[in-house]
Amino acid sequence: MRTWIDRATWRTLAGYVRPQRRTVLFGGLLVLLGGLAAAAQPLAAKTLVDKLGTGGVITGLLAVLVGLALAGAAVRMAGDYLLERAAESVVLVARKRFARRVLRLRVPAVQRTEPGDLLSRFTSDTTLLREVCTHALVGLVTGAVTTVVMVVLMGTMDLVLLGVTAAVLLVVGLLALAGMPMIEKATRAAQEAVGETGTRMERVLGAFRTVKASGAEARETRAIEEGAERAWRAGVRSARWESLVHGSNALAIQASFLAVLGVGGARVVTGAIPLSTLVAFLLYLFYLEEPIGQLLHAGSRLQIGLAAVRRLSEVEQMPAEPAPAGHTAGGRDAAGLVFEDVRFRYSPESPEILRGVDLELPARGMTAFVGASGAGKSTLFALLERFHEPSSGRIRLDGTDLADWDLAALRASIGYVEQDASLLSGTLRDNLAYGRPEATDEEIREALVQTRLDGLVDRLPAGLDTPVGHRGSMLSGGERQRVALARALLRRPRLLLLDEITLQLDAVNELAIRDVVTAAAETTTVLVVAHRLSTVTRADRIVVLDEGTVRATGTHEQLVASDPLYAEFAATQLLTGDSAVQRAAG
């Protein structure tokens, strides 16, 4: 059975339980002692009945019985508490491990997943671990040990009756073995459906206005409801198998009871066993229901947990970036960059996006990348951040291959403003200081003035402490861009990557931002993806990308004179808007 031999799943499970092993062991021992105290009760009862028959004094024995019951219950309670505590800790460990792993995942790995699904694994699947790692594992051991002890004790009393009992119990065992994998399968299906529902929900919330503007509310509601119903159906399927497995226990015990009563009664009549043995045997049968129930419950919980562990370990096996080494800040000077025959495709099946990029960029100054949509401009930036690795060729920063840089040190050198500048929910201050939490108020204010956001901050009700909403939805597109630029500048980068940041800005702000970027280029290596003529004419050099290769490099004037295709591109595709900028400047 796949369930029992899947090594990765067991390894992950063991990883969650290991930190709690002492508590689990001790708690399990207490539960076991409680079970054994219960197991001793029928024996004491048998002696009591025997004593009653011979007219002996029973007060001492009665005290032992009460003492056993009380001590058993107390020990059991303490054991249960310890196991519950360990169970919560197991969930905590799983959540921490999951969070650590997710944040270290490589960008392409995350791009292939759905955030809603990852979220459901983080919140829902980890919760399913609560019982599996403690109660289920302990239940398996204590249930098995108590059952064996009881069976041995029953065997010492009468082997014939034990044979009758064993035959009936065998049926439960077979039923349970058949049902267990079905529980795991149904649980996994239910959790997968929960993940799909989460994905669908995240899709809606991520584009809430588009959903409304497209009138897609009913369609999306139906899709989410269908996912929820699939989860319900699988959950019910699991419940059906669980109740079958658990219910078979009571049925088997009752059937054993009747069989033992019949066979045992006959044996008492023939004098093969005394009445007290039959009474004790029947009592054992009833006590046996608990450890067997424990075993079955543990087995089914284990199946549910294994389904969850399997989903969590799938994420553990996704490719991750190396763990951060000691953070080395690197130098402060502008960075020199060299691309050597860089080729790249997003996946083995996808077309080659960069097809041999050769480029040498000096430290300091602004380089503008221009080219048709899809030429690979943003992809080049993604390679610099090492979100992806080149398929072949090398990129060298300050003479060192990017692959040999400590990832944290490399990223600490870079300020990156993406095409769709992402803000995080939180306050404006959180967003500005995100790349450099230790930035002082003075530095933040300076970055605000540079990016012309000081006026906005003065207008906001709580100034820098105003929440910006989910993904910055309470700011305008242009404001988001400028916050992202201020955030990048605050990092004091050696290499500033700006992906189409002026597109959403009005003339006044564009002019201001251009000045900031030009000033930054005096001390920093600035690479911009440019769509405006005004940006390229200010650049120290322009790199024309054409279908993944460098078509030409030079200044605007040089390229207009030497490259008819660039001249045409500049005339038809670069946005001018210069008259508005000039007016603003004037």
Ligand SMILES: Nc1ncnc2c1ncn2[C@@H]1O[C@H](COP(=O)(O)OP(=O)(O)OP(=O)(O)O)[C@@H](O)[C@H]1O
């Ligand atoms: N994660 C991805 N997986 C697969 N293909 C991708 C991925 N990201 C981008 N692409 C493809 O790679 C090509 C280059 O994309 P890139 O974003 O680098 O272009 P660009 O020059 O920046 O274009 P634009 O000016 O429109 O932003 C495009 O054809 C795009 O469809």
